[in-house]
Amino acid sequence: MKCITLILLMSTVTFLFGQDIPHSASPKNSKPQTKSDSYTPSPTRQFVVKKAPKHIILIIGDGTGLAQWSAYDAKRTQGDHTSTNGAIVFTDFPVLGLSFTPSSNSFITDSGAGATALSIGQKSQNSMVGLSNDSTSFKTLSEIAHQENKSTGIAVTCELTHATPAAFFAHQVSRELMLEIGKDFVTGSSIDVAMGGGKQYFDTAALVKAGYAVGTGEKAIIALQNQKRRVIFYDDRPSPPKAQEGRNSSGSYLEKASNSILRTMFQNPNGSFTMIEGSQIDWAGHDNDSVYLMAEMEDFDYTIREVLTMAKQQKNTLVVVSADHETGGLSLLGWDKDKKQPVMNFSSHHHSGIPVPVFAWGPGSEIFGGSYQNTEIFYKIKGLMELSNKKK
Numbered sequence: 001m002k003c004i005t006l007i008l009l010m011s012t013v014t015f016l017f018g019q020d021i022p023h024s025a026s027p028k029n030s031k032p033q034t035k036s037d038s039y040t041p042s043p044t045r046q047f048v049v050k051k052a053p054k055h056i057i058l059i060i061g062d063g064t065g066l067a068q069w070s071a072y073d074a075k076r077t078q079g080d081h082t083s084t085n086g087a088i089v090f091t092d093f094p095v096l097g098l099s100f101t102p103s104s105n106s107f108i109t110d111s112g113a114g115a116t117a118l119s120i121g122q123k124s125q126n127s128m129v130g131l132s133n134d135s136t137s138f139k140t141l142s143e144i145a146h147q148e149n150k151s152t153g154i155a156v157t158c159e160l161t162h163a164t165p166a167a168f169f170a171h172q173v174s175r176e177l178m179l180e181i182g183k184d185f186v187t188g189s190s191i192d193v194a195m196g197g198g199k200q201y202f203d204t205a206a207l208v209k210a211g212y213a214v215g216t217g218e219k220a221i222i223a224l225q226n227q228k229r230r231v232i233f234y235d236d237r238p239s240p241p242k243a244q245e246g247r248n249s250s251g252s253y254l255e256k257a258s259n260s261i262l263r264t265m266f267q268n269p270n271g272s273f274t275m276i277e278g279s280q281i282d283w284a285g286h287d288n289d290s291v292y293l294m295a296e297m298e299d300f301d302y303t304i305r306e307v308l309t310m311a312k313q314q315k316n317t318l319v320v321v322s323a324d325h326e327t328g329g330l331s332l333l334g335w336d337k338d339k340k341q342p343v344m345n346f347s348s349h350h351h352s353g354i355p356v357p358v359f360a361w362g363p364g365s366e367i368f369g370g371s372y373q374n375t376e377i378f379y380k381i382k383g384l385m386e387l388s389n390k391k392k
């Protein structure tokens, strides 16, 4: 599998700033192609941005393909195809890309390899987190940001040790090693603020010793707001409940957690990197449960609305919304008048191999257009972080 690498020309940053140059390199050989003249993509691609973002927010909808977004969009507009009040990614995000999701050993990725491609830019084997195909440990986007004195955050609606968040701070051959992943969080210490479930997988005394304020429950989100390094667990259960079963009884948990984290992130003059995950969209797909799916998509959409509102106030923040893979092989076959939602047909209880959309907003968003392997998202974000450092 070919891997396309992103290169930001650091030596010419000053020149490139403010220049409106096409962001993909033109093919060296521009003569018309014949049947015997196959086109080989350049192994490297050059991207040019007008402005580097200081703060970067990567929002992952686990298992969220175009069908999941389209179903929610139709439900939100109640089937009115002329409405301009649909899903936030369709109404407010100007840049759209496509991310191809296969892992190193399977056309159908799992969340471990899917998130690892985004976090370290390496195709990995299913079930691995933070490691390349041959089990080599690479620095994650969060670890790179931490090293550059940026603030880092994670907000999820699953266990903090679950595959997607784990890929941003842990390096383990199996996503099932949740206690080891919890230890990696403490020893790596690269995440400043984390909110989600999975308390049982953490040694809270070790967290405190490592300099974290630790709390449990939504009141702790408010009480510990001024602690720069904090871990707040949803409650004592392994994972937060479904949105429709109490998680959002006092408003969206993910929205509140994201708001709290970003308020801390935006205080750092060096910038920040935050990963936010709508984790249970995937679980609804596995269950082939359309009502569960719509509730999680609504929660995800509202969280993104809040993040975008905060990003707009900052003016120096990039927001990227994508997925690790699609779940359920979902297709939309009509409109269900009784349920007031599309007729959803799931073709699988597992993940599918279809590419997932990438929506981008803010400075640097222009380089997320086009289609590419999921690993390229890592290089784009890493390149923008480096550009932001260079500009200081």
Ligand SMILES: [Zn+2]
Pocket: 063, 111, 282, 283, 286, 327, 351
């Ligand atoms: Zn899944």
